[in-house]
Structures are given as C-alpha cells and as structure tokens.
Amino acid sequence: MKIGTYLFQLPATLLICLLLTEPSTAQLERERALPDAPVDHIFWATSNVGLNTVLGMPSGNLNSTVLHTFGLVDGGIDRFFGLDDGANTRIGIEAGIHDRFDLGLGRMTFNNIVDLRGKWNLIRQKRDDSRPLDLALSFSLLTNTQSGMGFDFGDRLAWHSSVMIARKINGLTLQLSPMIAWYNAPEAHFFPASADTPDRLIGLGIIAFYELNDRFALSGEYLPVLGDRNPGSEDTMGWALHIDTGGHTFQIFLTSSQWHNEAHMMANNRHNFLEGEFRFGFNIHRVFGLR
Amino acid sequence: MPARWERIHPGLNFHRNILKLVVQLKLCLSVLILVISLPGLYPGVEKIENPAQETFTASYAAETHPVTDLIYITENGHAEFTSSVPLHTFTGVSDYLTGMIDFEENLIDFYLDLESLKTGISRRDRDMYRTLQVDEHPFAEFTGFFSGSVDPDAGGIQSVTVEGEFTIHGVTREISLDGTLEREGDSIRITAEWILDITDYNIEPPGILIYRVRDEMDVRIDALLEPRERGEM
Known part of the structure; x- marks a missing residue:
C-alpha cells in the first residue's frame, strides 16, 4: 500500500476509535447556576449625587443614608471653600419591603423637608441579556414642615414621580429618568415664588456611572428642566467619586445644587456648574440586615 | 485501467x-x-489519583452488588457557611449545590456556583463575591473518592470518609472530610460538615483593622442525589 493511503486512512480510523472508546471517569461539566440572574452592581447606592438610581433595597435590607452639601466653593479660603456656609443635610432610611419594592423616609435641613419615598423595580437587566434594561418607578411625597409659615398641611405637600431606565455595559451604567413634580402651593417650595410660577415641573435625569475597579467609581449627573421652569432656576449638574470601603459607600462630589431631592433640585437650583458655581458635598450609604 | x-x-x-x-x-x-x-x-476529564479505587471497586463487586449503570446526581443540594466578625455571626446559603457520586468508579464530584450564595444582605453578598473574586473563580469544587468502605444499598445512616481535592479562589488543596450517607428510596442523601480556613486558599478576610471576618468558617452541605442512567450523563 502506498504511504498516501495510510495518511488518508489514519485520521478516519483514529476518529472511529475515539468515538468507540468512552472515558470511565469524568467530572461534571461546570455550569453557572443562575445564567439569567440580574446584573449585579448596576449602581453602588440607591442615589447618585442627588438623583435616585434604579437600585432598590431587597427584602430584609435597610439602607441608611446621610447626604451633605455645603456652600459654593468660590467663597475661597475665607469661607473655607463653602464649608463655613452651612450644610444642607438629609438623613434617611430605605427598607426593603419586598425584593422589588422599598420604602424610605428622610428629613432635610432646608425647609425641614420630610419626604416619604418608594421605589418599585419592575424589570431587572439579566446577565444573558434576555432583559436588556433595568426599569424602576419611584414616587415621593414631600412636605415642608417649617413652622410659622401659615400654610395648611395640604399646601405644604409636593409630589414627585419618575421612571428610571438603566443599562450596564462593561462597568459603565447609563440611566435616564424622566420625571414630573407637582407642588400644591409653589410658594411653599419655590424661592421666590410669583403668580407665574408653575406648579408642575418636568425634567430628565441623566446619570453615567463608571466602575474604575472594585473600590472606586466615577459618575456624572445632569438634570435639565423641560418646558416651564421656575424663573431664575438652573439645570443641576454634579460629578462624583464613589469609594467602596467594604461596609460603606462614600460619594464625594461637586454639584451645583444644594438640595437633596429631584423635586427641589428642579425648583430651586440657581447655580450653573459650567460657570464655576458648584459646591462640595458627600454622601454616606450603609446597608444593614433586618433579619 | x-x-x-x-x-x-x-x-x-x-x-x-x-x-x-x-x-x-x-x-x-x-x-x-x-x-x-x-x-x-479527553478535554475536561482528569484521571483522579485514587489509590482506594481498585480495592473499593473490587470490594463493591464482591459484595454481590449488581453491575449498575446508575450514577447519583443532584443539582439543588444545600450548602451553607457560617462566619463571624466580632460580636456578630452571619450565614450564607445556597440551594444550587451540584454534584454526582459514581459508586462503580468510586468518584465523587461536587461544585457550587459561589454567586448563588446569599447572606441576606445584598451589599454583603457583593463584598463576598469580590473577596472570592467570583468573576475569575466562579466555583468551589470538590473531586475525590470514598476512602473507606461504603454500601449505597444499606439502610440507615453510614459514616463515610472522602478524600480529594477542594478548590476555591483558584487554590486547590488535598482534604479529607467525614460525613454521612443514607439511602432514601432510590436516592442517596449525603451530609458533611467541616471547618474551612479561608487563609489556606489565599482569601483575605474582609474587614477594617481588627473588625475582620474570622479566618475559619463552618461549612455544611446536605444533598439528596437521585439516580440517573450513566448514558444520560
């Protein structure tokens, strides 16, 4: 027989022999248990600088937050870059009622605003991309609790609602959150308020969040008011460094608004970041187990 | 022509x-x-160094067990660990323990997707996954064999000892574990408990200063393995 014939027959014979011979000892093939699990770490905290994120608290989890903003940094060293100008602080908690629904309560220094908020995670982005987006609804009821203002309880109320849509791609999360806010009596929330002050504001929150590594992330947020707006108000912009210490998430940021909820950011921010009107602030988030 | x-x-x-x-x-x-x-x-197939295999197989056959093509499989076994930091203890659980026992070949093979472990606090889960570097090392694995005699057809609870290789965080070590085996109808239930020193596997105990997770954690598994034809594997 020619050598060429052997060379032709050898691969075929080898294949047949391999097929006929089964291994006697084999390990299981390793497969992921939850290939369609939700994408993790889409954000590191339930809020960014001032905007809410799609991240909710699952059942049995309690998030505590302390948010601070100070005066404008353009005060220079005389005002210690705004830290001497007093802080607006919001202290709040968010408790997971269900794996997809949480309720929160908080109080802010400015106007003694007390807010009750809820977040409902309708859709979670899946690892296998069978669901490409996170989608959550949020609502909040806010009341100005300052004494001596002469408003009825109903006049002090404001409402805010938003739809948050986010997607994470390779460590970069983008979120859009169209939102609307109603103010029962604008003069209880706007400064200054006039006869032509709108009692309803619409905005579009935009967040870009990028994980540098397991410890650090950067984010930017922008909240333009669409349509009618409070005279003299400016769109809010902020930039943050996120630090994950293993127990807490710190957000250290520069932002134009000193307010800590979207309804008042849209209504009352009077500073333009791009014109150098920004302030220092930091947020602290800590999650506790309720079980 | x-x-x-x-x-x-x-x-x-x-x-x-x-x-x-x-x-x-x-x-x-x-x-x-x-x-x-x-x-x-054969890709993915490793010959397990198993000095007890020949004697086990011979004794298994000598005990008049019929030659069987059954392999025992689970995909929803229970695994949990209990760990502690100063003044606090927490437990992580998973019901996705996957494994098989092949009595004919005296082969035991289990693995757990570490991202299926939940401690009850989402934030702590995230930190745990980071500590274990689950993106690079998604599984904890054990592959080994029964080092003593075992009769899968016997009634009651049998104490068994297994030896083999345990891998987590990309580090593999030889270990020996004591556990139990019990026939439940056509199925086999196995349990085992042992203490895992995470520093043996180059896992840095997370924490700050002295407030750190203890090096040693208690691990427990409990799985009901159901019979399956070898050809179905």
Missing part, C-alpha cells in the same frame, strides 16, 4: 483487500491502546 498483475490474475485483488483489512485492524488496535494510555486526550 487494471494493473498488469490484475489482468494476469484477477483473484489477486481479493487477497489484496484481505491484506488491507488486516493492516487497518492492526492500526485501529494500536490507536486504541494509545487512546487508553492517554486519558488526557
């Missing part, structure tokens, strides 16, 4: 075919021997 010798004697062609068949059979036999001697040819 036929070769000259075929034209002279057509019967020679028959002898030539017989010769070709013999050569091919010899070739096939050679390759078969080669394949048997090189188990590494």
Whole structure:
C-alpha cells in the first residue's frame, strides 16, 4: 500500500476509535447556576449625587443614608471653600419591603423637608441579556414642615414621580429618568415664588456611572428642566467619586445644587456648574440586615 | 485501467483487500491502546489519583452488588457557611449545590456556583463575591473518592470518609472530610460538615483593622442525589 493511503486512512480510523472508546471517569461539566440572574452592581447606592438610581433595597435590607452639601466653593479660603456656609443635610432610611419594592423616609435641613419615598423595580437587566434594561418607578411625597409659615398641611405637600431606565455595559451604567413634580402651593417650595410660577415641573435625569475597579467609581449627573421652569432656576449638574470601603459607600462630589431631592433640585437650583458655581458635598450609604 | 498483475490474475485483488483489512485492524488496535494510555486526550476529564479505587471497586463487586449503570446526581443540594466578625455571626446559603457520586468508579464530584450564595444582605453578598473574586473563580469544587468502605444499598445512616481535592479562589488543596450517607428510596442523601480556613486558599478576610471576618468558617452541605442512567450523563 502506498504511504498516501495510510495518511488518508489514519485520521478516519483514529476518529472511529475515539468515538468507540468512552472515558470511565469524568467530572461534571461546570455550569453557572443562575445564567439569567440580574446584573449585579448596576449602581453602588440607591442615589447618585442627588438623583435616585434604579437600585432598590431587597427584602430584609435597610439602607441608611446621610447626604451633605455645603456652600459654593468660590467663597475661597475665607469661607473655607463653602464649608463655613452651612450644610444642607438629609438623613434617611430605605427598607426593603419586598425584593422589588422599598420604602424610605428622610428629613432635610432646608425647609425641614420630610419626604416619604418608594421605589418599585419592575424589570431587572439579566446577565444573558434576555432583559436588556433595568426599569424602576419611584414616587415621593414631600412636605415642608417649617413652622410659622401659615400654610395648611395640604399646601405644604409636593409630589414627585419618575421612571428610571438603566443599562450596564462593561462597568459603565447609563440611566435616564424622566420625571414630573407637582407642588400644591409653589410658594411653599419655590424661592421666590410669583403668580407665574408653575406648579408642575418636568425634567430628565441623566446619570453615567463608571466602575474604575472594585473600590472606586466615577459618575456624572445632569438634570435639565423641560418646558416651564421656575424663573431664575438652573439645570443641576454634579460629578462624583464613589469609594467602596467594604461596609460603606462614600460619594464625594461637586454639584451645583444644594438640595437633596429631584423635586427641589428642579425648583430651586440657581447655580450653573459650567460657570464655576458648584459646591462640595458627600454622601454616606450603609446597608444593614433586618433579619 | 487494471494493473498488469490484475489482468494476469484477477483473484489477486481479493487477497489484496484481505491484506488491507488486516493492516487497518492492526492500526485501529494500536490507536486504541494509545487512546487508553492517554486519558488526557479527553478535554475536561482528569484521571483522579485514587489509590482506594481498585480495592473499593473490587470490594463493591464482591459484595454481590449488581453491575449498575446508575450514577447519583443532584443539582439543588444545600450548602451553607457560617462566619463571624466580632460580636456578630452571619450565614450564607445556597440551594444550587451540584454534584454526582459514581459508586462503580468510586468518584465523587461536587461544585457550587459561589454567586448563588446569599447572606441576606445584598451589599454583603457583593463584598463576598469580590473577596472570592467570583468573576475569575466562579466555583468551589470538590473531586475525590470514598476512602473507606461504603454500601449505597444499606439502610440507615453510614459514616463515610472522602478524600480529594477542594478548590476555591483558584487554590486547590488535598482534604479529607467525614460525613454521612443514607439511602432514601432510590436516592442517596449525603451530609458533611467541616471547618474551612479561608487563609489556606489565599482569601483575605474582609474587614477594617481588627473588625475582620474570622479566618475559619463552618461549612455544611446536605444533598439528596437521585439516580440517573450513566448514558444520560
């Protein structure tokens, strides 16, 4: 027989022999248990600088937050870059009622605003991309609790609602959150308020969040008011460094608004970041187990 | 056109075919021997160093067990660990422990997707996954064998000892574990508990200063393995 014939027959014979011979000892093939699990770490905290994120608290989890903003940094060293100008602080908690629904309560220094908020995670982005987006609804009821203002309880109320849509791609999360806010009596929330002050504001929150590594992330947020707006108000912009210490998430940021909820950011921010009107602030988030 | 010798004697062609068949059979036999001697040819299949396998298989057969093609499988076994930091203890659980026992081959193979472990606090889960570097090392694995006698058909709870390789965080170590085995109808239930020192596997206990997770954590598994034909594997 020619050598060429052997060379032709050898691969075929080898294949047949391999097929006929089964291994006697084999390990299981390793497969992921939850290939369609939700994408993790889409954000590191339930809020960014001032905007809410799609991240909710699952059942049995309690998030505590302390948010601070100070005066404008353009005060220079005389005002210690705004830290001497007093802080607006919001202290709040968010408790997971269900794996997809949480309720929160908080109080802010400015106007003694007390807010009750809820977040409902309708859709979670899946690892296998069978669901490409996170989608959550949020609502909040806010009341100005300052004494001596002469408003009825109903006049002090404001409402805010938003739809948050986010997607994470390779460590970069983008979120859009169209939102609307109603103010029962604008003069209880706007400064200054006039006869032509709108009692309803619409905005579009935009967040870009990028994980540098397991410890650090950067984010930017922008909240333009669409349509009618409070005279003299400016769109809010902020930039943050996120630090994950293993127990807490710190957000250290520069932002134009000193307010800590979207309804008042849209209504009352009077500073333009791009014109150098920004302030220092930091947020602290800590999650506790309720079980 | 036929070769000259075929034209002279057509019967020679028959002898030539017989010769070709013999050569091919010899070739096939050679390759078969080669394949048997090189188990590494199979991707994902490793020959387990198992000095007890021959004696186990012989004793298993000697105990008049019928030759069976059954392998015992689970995909929803329970695994949990209990760990602690100063003044606080927490537990992580998963019901996605996957594994098999092949009594004929005396092979035990289990793995757990570490991202299926939940401690009850989402934030702590995230930190745990980071500590374990689950993106690079998604599984905890054990592959080994029964080092003593075991009778899967016996009633009651049997104490068993297994030896093998445990891998987590990309580090593999030889371990020996004590556990129990019990027949439940057609199925087999196994349990085991042991103490895992995470520093043996290059896992840095998370924490700040002295407030750190203890090096040693208690691990417990409990799984009901159901029979499956070997051919279904």
